[in-house]
Amino acid sequence: MVEVREREAFLLWFPTVPAGPIPPAQDPDGCYPYPTMVETARRPEVRRVTMLVIENELVRAEICPDLGGRVFSLIHRPSGRECLYAEPVVRPIRILPRQAFTSGGIEVSFPISHTPVQIEAVKWELRQEGGRAFVYVGEREVKFGMHWTVEFSLGDGEPFLTERPFFQNPGTESHPWMSWSNASLVGRPDTEFHYPNGPVLEHRSVARELDWERDGARRQKDVSRMTGWFWKKPDAQAFGAFTPSLGRGLYHAAEVATVPGMKLWTYGLGPHEVWPAQASLTGASYIEIQAGPQADQSVKEWLLPGAGHAHVETWWPTDRPLDIRALAPPAPALPPLNRVPRFDWARPHEVGIWEAVATAWKADNASALPDPTGPEDIRWAPSGMERLGEALRWAAGKAAGRARDRWLFHLGSWLAGREETEPALEALTASRDDRARALAGRLHRRREDPVAAAASFRSIESDIIALHPQVVVERDQALAALGPETQEERGKWMDAVAGLEDEGVAERRAALLLDRGRPADALRVLESARFQLVHQRSIRSKLWVTAMKQLGETPREIPAWLGEDDLAEFGAYREHREV
Numbered sequence: 001m002v003e004v005r006e007r008e009a010f011l012l013w014f015p016t017v018p019a020g021p022i023p024p025a026q027d028p029d030g031c032y033p034y035p036t037m038v039e040t041a042r043r044p045e046v047r048r049v050t051m052l053v054i055e056n057e058l059v060r061a062e063i064c065p066d067l068g069g070r071v072f073s074l075i076h077r078p079s080g081r082e083c084l085y086a087e088p089v090v091r092p093i094r095i096l097p098r099q100a101f102t103s104g105g106i107e108v109s110f111p112i113s114h115t116p117v118q119i120e121a122v123k124w125e126l127r128q129e130g131g132r133a134f135v136y137v138g139e140r141e142v143k144f145g146m147h148w149t150v151e152f153s154l155g156d157g158e159p160f161l162t163e164r165p166f167f168q169n170p171g172t173e174s175h176p177w178m179s180w181s182n183a184s185l186v187g188r189p190d191t192e193f194h195y196p197n198g199p200v201l202e203h204r205s206v207a208r209e210l211d212w213e214r215d216g217a218r219r220q221k222d223v224s225r226m227t228g229w230f231w232k233k234p235d236a237q238a239f240g241a242f243t244p245s246l247g248r249g250l251y252h253a254a255e256v257a258t259v260p261g262m263k264l265w266t267y268g269l270g271p272h273e274v275w276p277a278q279a280s281l282t283g284a285s286y287i288e289i290q291a292g293p294q295a296d297q298s299v300k301e302w303l304l305p306g307a308g309h310a311h312v313e314t315w316w317p318t319d320r321p322l323d324i325r326a327l328a329p330p331a332p333a334l335p336p337l338n339r340v341p342r343f344d345w346a347r348p349h350e351v352g353i354w355e356a357v358a359t360a361w362k363a364d365n366a367s368a369l370p371d372p373t374g375p376e377d378i379r380w381a382p383s384g385m386e387r388l389g390e391a392l393r394w395a396a397g398k399a400a401g402r403a404r405d406r407w408l409f410h411l412g413s414w415l416a417g418r419e420e421t422e423p424a425l426e427a428l429t430a431s432r433d434d435r436a437r438a439l440a441g442r443l444h445r446r447r448e449d450p451v452a453a454a455a456s457f458r459s460i461e462s463d464i465i466a467l468h469p470q471v472v473v474e475r476d477q478a479l480a481a482l483g484p485e486t487q488e489e490r491g492k493w494m495d496a497v498a499g500l501e502d503e504g505v506a507e508r509r510a511a512l513l514l515d516r517g518r519p520a521d522a523l524r525v526l527e528s529a530r531f532q533l534v535h536q537r538s539i540r541s542k543l544w545v546t547a548m549k550q551l552g553e554t555p556r557e558i559p560a561w562l563g564e565d566d567l568a569e570f571g572a573y574r575e576h577r578e579v
Contacts, residue, residue: 002056002156004126004133009064012089012281013047014040016100016119020470022438023380025416025424026446029537031097032417033142033380034116038099038503040092040532047090052124052135054152058159059317061135063152064105068118069137071106071152071183074161074250076317081248083317085184085279085286092119093278094534101535103279103286104184106315108165110148111141111177113297123343131156132333139346143417144175145384146303147342155332160253160314162332166340168308171386176300180261180292181313185250187276187287189221191243193264194251194324196234201296203228205566220287223268226275226565230296231262238327239264240316241289251316252291253329258311261292271560275533298570310337350379354388361391366398372406375435375465381410383417393427402433409436416443434465442474450481472497473504480511487516503531510543519550531563540564 016037024030049066055077062073073086085104095101097116109115117139127134138149151164165179185191197213204227210216212231217223231239239262240251256262265288267276277283293311294301303309314330316322345351353370360368372395373379381388392414396407408431415424421443428440441456457475460466466475472493479486490512497505506529513522526544540562548555558566 002054002128002131002133002154004052004054004128004135006126007051007053009049009051011047011049012044014042014044014089014091016040016092018378020468021375021378021435021465022442022470022474023378023413023417025380025413025439026419026421026443029096029099031112031116031143032413033382034098035378036099037092037094040100044089044091050124052126052137054133054135054154054161056154056156056158058157059154059161061152061154061161063124063135063137065124065137066121067102067105068107068115068120069122069124069150070104070108070118071161071315073105074315074317076248076319079247079319081246081317081319083185083248083250085186085284087280087284089279089281090119091279093275094532094537096536099534103276106163106181106183108150108163108179108181110165110167110179111144111146111175112300113178113180114182116143117141117346120347122346125341129335136341138341138343140170140342140344140384142345142351142382142384144169144177145171145382145386146175146177149340149343151334151340153332153334158330158332160316160330162330162334163313163315164310164334164340165313166308166310166337167303168342169303169305170342171384172305173386174302174304177303177309178292178294178297178300180263180290180294180297181252182288182290183250183252183315184286184288185241186243186246187220187266187285188243188245189219189269190245191220191241191287192249192321193217193219193241194249194321195229195239195262195264196231196236196324198231198233198235201230201232203230203568203570205568207568207570217266220266221269223266224270226265226267226272226567228263228265232295234262236324237329238322238324239289239291240322240324241287242318242321247319249318249321250289251318251322251324251327252289252313253316253327254291254311254313255329259291259293259313261290261294261296263290263292263296264288265290272565274560275535275565278533308337310340351382351385353379354381354385357395358385358388358391361394369395369398372399372403372410374406380417381414383414389414389418405431405433405436409433409439412436413439421447434460434462438465438471438474441478445474445478445481450478453478454482454486467496469497469500469502469505473508476508476512480515484515487512501530503529506531507539507543510547514543514546514550517550519547522547523551526562531561533563533565535565536567536569537564538566541566
C-alpha cells in the first residue's frame with residue numbers, strides 16, 4: 001500500500017546575510033535577480049517547514065518544498081535506516097550561485113549548478129492514482145522565466161523512489177540550462193564507492209583523466225582531499241555508495257542514453273574535512289553521488305522557445321551492498337507529461353510588485369502603479385519576466401522626481417540582468433538613484449573602463465550607500481585599477497569603515513596595503529579576519545601569495561585559515577568572470 005501526505009516539521013535554521021542594496025547583475029559572485037549571501041549566523045533559529053511524505057512498505061521519502069523541493073529523507077523501511085545525510089539543520093555555506101549552499105538530502109538543480117532556490121520555498125502538489133503516489137515540487141524560476149517541476153513517485157511494492165524532472169521554456173527566447181541530481185550520504189572511512197569502470201575526469205587542484213578500474217578510489221579512506229570525478233564512458237548504468245559500519249547505502253539507476261552525467265564527490269579524510277563539518281551540528285562528514293542529463297558540470301544546453309525536457313532517474317535505499325551491473329534501470333508507468341503541473345512564480349512577496357507594474361502598464365493606468373522600492377528593499381526586477389522592461393520604461397515615463405529615478409534604476413537592473421549592458425547603462429545614467437550609480441560602476445568595470453567606473457562611484461551622494469561594505473569593496477576595486485595615484489582616496493574610504501568586521505572590506509584593506517608596499521601589515525589584516533569558508537574562489541589566496549612574494553619568501557601551501565579551496569577552475573558555477 002502506497003501513501004502520500006503532508007506533515008509539519010521543525011528545523012534548526014541558520015539565517016544568512018545578503019550582500020547589500022546593489023543587485024548582483026553581472027556579479028561573478030552572484031546570480032541575478034537572487035540576492036547573494038555573504039555571511040551565515042553563528043546561532044540558529046527554529047523554523048517550521050512542510051514535509052511531503054510518500055511511502056510504501058519498502059521506502060519512505062520526505063520531500064521539503066521549503067528547501068527548494070529537495071528530498072530531505074529517504075528511509076529503507078525494512079531496516080528503518082536513513083540512507084541520506086539528513087541532518088535536522090540548515091546551515092548555508094559559501095558556494096555559488098548565491099553563496100548560500102546547504103548540504104543534505106537530494107537536491108535537483110536547474111537552470112544552473114546548485115539550484116538558486118535551495119533555501120527558498122517552492123510550490124507543491126500531492127496526487128494518488130491507483131497504486132502510485134506522487135509528490136510534485138517546482139516553480140517558474142525568475143532568472144529566465146522557465147518552468148521546472150520535479151515529480152517524485154512511488155508504486156506499490158517498489159524498492160526505489162522515482163524522480164522525473166521536467167523543464168519547459170514558455171517564453172520567446174532561448175535560454176541556457178543544466179541540471180544535476182545531487183544526493184548527500186554520510187561519509188565514513190569505510191564508505192565504499194560502487195561506480196562503473198571506464199575513463200574518468202578527476203577534478204581537484206588540477207583536472208586530469210584517469211582509468212577508474214586501475215587508478216580509482218575504492219573507499220573514503222583512500223582519498224586525502226576534496227575531489228570530484230566525472231564518468232565519461234561508464235560500463236554500467238547504476239552507481240552508488242555503501243557504508244558497512246552503518247549498514248546502509250544508496251544507489252542510482254537511469255538510462256545512460258538520457259542521463260549520461262555520473263559524478264562522485266568527497267572531501268576525503270584530511271585537512272578538508274572541516275568543509276563538510278559545517279553542514280551539521282556534530283561535524284559529521286558526507287559524500288555526494290550525482291547524476292544528470294549533461295556529461296559533466298562544465299556543460300550547458302539551450303532550451304528553445306516552447307521546448308521542454310524530461311528524464312527519469314531512480315534512487316535505491318538499501319541495508320546491503322547492491323551489484324551495480326545487475327541493477328537495471330526500471331521503467332515505471334508514469335503519467336504523460338501534459339498531466340505534470342506547470343507551476344507559476346512561487347514566492348508572491350518577491351514578484352507581486354513586478355506583476356502589479358506589468359498590470360498597470362497593460363491597462364495604461366498610472367494610478368495603479370505601486371511605489372518603487374528603495375534601498376532598504378532587495379527585491380529586484382526579475383529578468384525572467386520577458387516584457388517587464390517595457391513596463392518599467394513606461395513606469396519611469398509616468399513618474400517624476402525620486403520615483404522616476406527608482407524606476408530607471410530597476411529598468412537598468414533588469415537590462416543588466418539580461419546581459420543588455422549598453423541599454424542598462426543608458427537607463428542607470430539617466431537615474432539619480434545612488435544604487436544606479438553603484439551598479440553602473442560595476443558594469444563599467446566589467447567593460448574594463450576604470451575611469452568611467454570610478455566616476456560612477458564618485459558620483460554617489462548618500463553616505464548610506466557610499467559607506468555600505470558592498471559599495472566600499474567595488475569602489476576600491478575600481479579605484480585600484482586607475483593606479484597608484486588613487487591610493488590616498490582609497491585610504492580615506494578604508495578609514496571611514498575602519499570599525500567594520502567585514503570579509504570583503506578586509507580583503508580590500510589588505511589589497512591596499514600591498515599596493516602601498518606593506519606586505520607584513522597586509523598579512524596581519526588577513527590573519528585577523530574571521531573568514532568563513534568559500535568554494536571556487538581564490539581572492540584571499542592570491543593576496544596571501546603576493547604578500548609572501550613581497551616579503552621575499554617562497555609561498556608555501558595556502559593557509560587553511562583563509563577559508564578558500566584550491567580546486568582547479570571547472571564547472572558551470574560562476575556566471576561571470578572576476579575582474
